[in-house]
Amino acid sequence: MTWLDQIITMLEWPLMQRALLAALLVGAAAPVVGTFLVQRRLALMGDGIGHVALTGVALGWLVGNWANLAQHDTLAVPGAVVAAIVGSVVIELVRERGRTSGDLALAIMFYGGIAGGVLLIKVAGGTNANLMAYLFGSISTVSGGDLWWTAALAVVVLGAGVGLRTALFSVSYDEEFARGSGLPVRFLNMLIATVAALTVTIAMRVVGLLLVSALMIVPVAIAQVFARSFGRTMALASAIGVAVSVVGLSVTYWQDYPPGATIVVLAILVYAIAVTLRPLIHRPTPHRDPHPDVPDDVLLATSARD
Amino acid sequence: MSAAQPTPAAPAPADGPAVLEAEGLGVALGGQQILSGIDFTVRPGEVVALLGANGSGKSTLVRALLGIVPTDAGTVRLFGRPLGNGVPWNRVGYVPQRLPAATGVPANALEVVTSGLLTGRRLRPPRDARDRARAALEQVGLADKARRPVHELSGGQQQRVLIARALVRDPDLLVLDEPTSGIDIPTQQTFVDTVQRLHADGATILVILHELGPFTPLIQRALVLRHGRLVHDGAPPHARDEHAEPGHQHTHPHADPEPPGAGPTITIEVTP
Numbered sequence: 001m002t003w004l005d006q007i008i009t010m011l012e013w014p015l016m017q018r019a020l021l022a023a024l025l026v027g028a029a030a031p032v033v034g035t036f037l038v039q040r041r042l043a044l045m046g047d048g049i050g051h052v053a054l055t056g057v058a059l060g061w062l063v064g065n066w067a068n069l070a071q072h073d074t075l076a077v078p079g080a081v082v083a084a085i086v087g088s089v090v091i092e093l094v095r096e097r098g099r100t101s102g103d104l105a106l107a108i109m110f111y112g113g114i115a116g117g118v119l120l121i122k123v124a125g126g127t128n129a130n131l132m133a134y135l136f137g138s139i140s141t142v143s144g145g146d147l148w149w150t151a152a153l154a155v156v157v158l159g160a161g162v163g164l165r166t167a168l169f170s171v172s173y174d175e176e177f178a179r180g181s182g183l184p185v186r187f188l189n190m191l192i193a194t195v196a197a198l199t200v201t202i203a204m205r206v207v208g209l210l211l212v213s214a215l216m217i218v219p220v221a222i223a224q225v226f227a228r229s230f231g232r233t234m235a236l237a238s239a240i241g242v243a244v245s246v247v248g249l250s251v252t253y254w255q256d257y258p259p260g261a262t263i264v265v266l267a268i269l270v271y272a273i274a275v276t277l278r279p280l281i282h283r284p285t286p287h288r289d290p291h292p293d294v295p296d297d298v299l300l301a302t303s304a305r306d
Numbered sequence: 307m308s309a310a311q312p313t314p315a316a317p318a319p320a321d322g323p324a325v326l327e328a329e330g331l332g333v334a335l336g337g338q339q340i341l342s343g344i345d346f347t348v349r350p351g352e353v354v355a356l357l358g359a360n361g362s363g364k365s366t367l368v369r370a371l372l373g374i375v376p377t378d379a380g381t382v383r384l385f386g387r388p389l390g391n392g393v394p395w396n397r398v399g400y401v402p403q404r405l406p407a408a409t410g411v412p413a414n415a416l417e418v419v420t421s422g423l424l425t426g427r428r429l430r431p432p433r434d435a436r437d438r439a440r441a442a443l444e445q446v447g448l449a450d451k452a453r454r455p456v457h458e459l460s461g462g463q464q465q466r467v468l469i470a471r472a473l474v475r476d477p478d479l480l481v482l483d484e485p486t487s488g489i490d491i492p493t494q495q496t497f498v499d500t501v502q503r504l505h506a507d508g509a510t511i512l513v514i515l516h517e518l519g520p521f522t523p524l525i526q527r528a529l530v531l532r533h534g535r536l537v538h539d540g541a542p543p544h545a546r547d548e549h550a551e552p553g554h555q556h557t558h559p560h561a562d563p564e565p566p567g568a569g570p571t572i573t574i575e576v577t578p
Contacts, residue, residue, distance in 0.1 A: 039411040167429040170421035173413060174406050177471070180372035182395030182426040220411065228455050229414040 010253045018147050019139045019249060023263070025154035026199075026206045026215065027245030031223070031237035032161035033199045034216030035230070036192050039172045045193075046213035048091055049084050049200045051110040054117030054209055056083025057134045062124040072126065076134070077149070080204060084197035087113065092193040096186075137208035137260035139249065146205060153202045160195050161234075168192055169230055206245065207260035215241060218267040225274045226281065244270060323386050325350050325479050325510045326371065332379030333363075333370045340366045341534045344380070350478075353501075353511045353524050355542060358531035364514045365403065365483055367531065371512075372400055372481065384479070395425035399477030403484050405464045408457035415459070415467045416452045419443055422471035442474035443467075447496065462493045469500065480504060482513040486520065494520050518542060 010016050037045050060079025064072050087109065094105045121131055133141070142150075161168070171178040171188040179185045196216075203212045223236035248263030324347045331344040341363045348354050358364050369375045371382050373389040384393045399422075419439040423431045432438075443452050446466040451459060456467055465485065472480060480501070486494040498520045505511055505524065518525055522542075530538035 035411055039409045041409055043410075164429055166421060166431050166435075167424050169413070169417065170424055173409075173418070173421065174402075176369070176374050176406075177400060177402060177421075178424075179374045180369070180400040180402075181398075181422070181424060182373070182391070182393055183424060183429070184427070188429075224410055224412060228412055229453065230411055230417050233411050 006254075007250075010250065015140060015142075016253060018142045018144065019259075020246060022139060022142050022147055022150050023206055023245035023249045023259075024242055025150055026203045027241035027243070028238050029154045029157040029161070029241075030199050030203050030212075030215040031219035031241040032158060032234055033192070033196050034220045035223075035234040035237055036161070036168055036172050037196060038217060038220045038224075039169070039230070040192070042095070043217050044213065045088070045091060045196060046200055046216045048106055048110045048113075049088050049197050050204075050209035050212045051113035052087030053080040053084040053113070053197075053200055053204065054131065054134065055113050055120060056080040056117075057131065057209075058117045058120035058124060058126075059083065061126055061130070062120055065124050072124075073130075077146075077201065077204075080134070081198070081201045083113075084200050085194055088193035088197040089190060092189055096189065133208075134204055135208050135210050136258060137204070137206055137211070139206050139259045142205055150202045150205065153198050157195050157199050157202070160191060164188075164191070165231075165234065173230075206249075207263055211260050211264045214264040214267065215245070218264070218271055219244070222267070222271045222274050225271075225278055240267070240270065323350075324348060324383070325352075325385060326512065327383040327386075328367075328371060328380065329382075330380035331367075331370060331377055331382060333366055333375060334378045335366065335375065339534065341370065341531075342379070344536050346529060346536060346539055348479075348510060348512060350510055351505070351508055353505055353526050354513070355518060355521065355525045355528045356512060356514045356531065357516075357518075357528055357543075362531040363534040364531055368400075368481055368483055368512070368514060372398065391426065393426070396428070396475050397478040398425075399472030399475060399480045401468050401472045401480070401482040401485055403487065404461075405456060405468065412455040412457065414453050414455050415443060415448060415470075416440070418456055418467055419470045419474050422474040425475060438474055439470075442470040445473055446470045446500065462489045465489055465497075466493075469497065473500075473504075477504075477509065479510045479512070482511070484514050484516060487516060491520070498524065 011020075034043075034046070037043055056079040057076045058079075060075035060077070061072055063079065064075040067075075069075065090109065091106060117131060118128060121128065167183065167188055168191070170181075171183060171185055172192070175185060175189075178188070199216060200209070200212045203215055207215050219237040219240040220233065222240050223233045227233040227236050244267040245263050248266040249259050251257060251262055251266075252259045326348040328344050328346055331341060332339065333341040344367060356364050356367065366375060370377050371384075373382075373393075382389050385397060387393045416436070416439050419442050420431055420435050422442075423435050423438065440449065440452060443449050446469050448463060448466050448470065451463060456464055459467065469482075469485065472482075482501070485497050485501075489497070501511055501513070501521070502524060511524075513521065513525075515521060515525075518528075525542045527540065528538065528542035529536060530543075
């Protein structure tokens with residue numbers, strides 16, 4: 001069987017079709033949000049939301065148990081969405097207050113998120129093993145319904161991130177100026193936070209909560225090695241996100257590797273290669289005097305003492 | 307033009323509704339009263355300098371006037387409307403002192419200037435955004451740098467990008483925060499010429515300055531802040547006559563103060 005046949009066989013498998021489609025959507029959407037987060041110096045925000053979302057997953061189980069739902073985890077994803085949005089809004093409020101205490105408040109929230117999740121899942125009658133699928137991803141269990149959810153949320157994320165990119169750029173780049181222009185700064189900040197939370201929950205199935213942030217941030221890190229504008233960085237990061245997600249997932253079709261970790265390791269490898277190749281790709285600028293040619297505004301004292 | 311010439315044909319301040327009104331304005335930040343009891347009005351077409359020592363509250367006042375920092379007393383009206391959604395924000399252009407610190411994501415000059423087109427409830431740039439941003443960059447002489455990342459530009463060029471970002475919306479009120487600090491003299495002059503042109507077109511200007519410098523011929527009125535209070539509102543202060551003479555050597559006739567005697571000292575002799 002040639003490699004082309006193998007790829008065709010892979011694409012004919014419905015489970016793989018769903019997984020690839022989910023990876024494609026998440027790979028495209030996550031770096032778009034990541035670009036804003038990196039620009040706001042909140043590269044680790046996705047991580048924090050992921051931690052908090054774990055409590056949401058466990059809370060979903062608990063509620064599902066109380067309601068005697070047939071499937072324990074029916075409410076896990078809705079729980080994660082709610083917890084992620086609440087968490088991201090709280091992070092945004094802490095950031096808005098500024099000052100050093102915010103750093104500590106965030107750390108406490110992150111650890112509280114993980115501990116709360118582990119504790120609640122036990123209370124709900126589950127075990128830590130139940131959390132593993134959420135912590136490290138379980139793309140092979142993506143069902144048709146999951147795919148619809150992922151697609152709908154990805155459209156919301158891409159719509160907000162791309163459609164309002166100038167406004168979100170303005171508020172991320174220079175918040176004071178945006179405020180002085182009468183822009184609804186708070187609404188836009190909350191929009192970025194909410195969209196980041198939605199991204200975390202859709203990426204949860206693909207790479208897992210612990211690695212969500214990598215899919216948002218690493219493609220941006222790769223893109224900014226080459227791009228020289230915000231728009232290019234975002235477009236390139238999104239393309240890289242799609243490429244590493246689809247290629248990484250495909251690798252796991254032949255090798256029994258965990259998909260989430262494969263995708264993230266692949267992305268980091270690409271970053272390492274990009275940084276190594278950077279001097280070769282960036283042609284040195286032609287040698288000329290970089291100083292502007294302006295008349296001197298400084299009088300040089302040529303004879304100080306005679 | 308040189309700084310010593312009088313202003314040619316600047317429109318006189320017109321009567322009519324005030325562009326900017328502050329009434330009993332007070333600002334407290336971090337539990338400290340930064341500004342209190344600020345009252346003044348700026349009429350259409352005026353060029354007003356806001357002067358004062360470092361830390362006297364100049365930047366805070368300007369930021370409070372634009373709603374960037376919250377006020378804790380008094381009211382501000384822009385074009386007759388209290389701060390908020392009712393203000394015609396597209397008529398106000400703000401030029402902060404410097405660019406925000408660089409982040410991991412580069413942004414080019416065109417993108418930064420385009421962001422100036424979003425005001426109030428307008429969250430998407432208009433169709434002709436690109437052309438307008440280019441035209442604004444051309445006005446400040448940076449057309450050839452439109453695609454350069456702003457953090458690669460020199461300090462003076464960055465300042466010009468910030469001015470272009472305010473000019474791109476054709477403001478009727480331009481608020482500048484020390485536009486010429488740290489800028490070489492020829493570039494300062496291009497700023498003055500730009501402000502002059504806007505003023506000739508009828509714009510109102512409020513500019514924070516450390517010293518009047520090249521702006522001297524433009525300034526019609528000065529506000530002076532000291533310890534967070536307005537201590538002067540009227541004619542701009544004049545330099546002492548002999549300082550204004552052409553060819554005046556601005557060296558100090560008096561001896562330098564004695565250096566503090568205590569502690570070890572190092573003497574370096576510099577020979578030309």
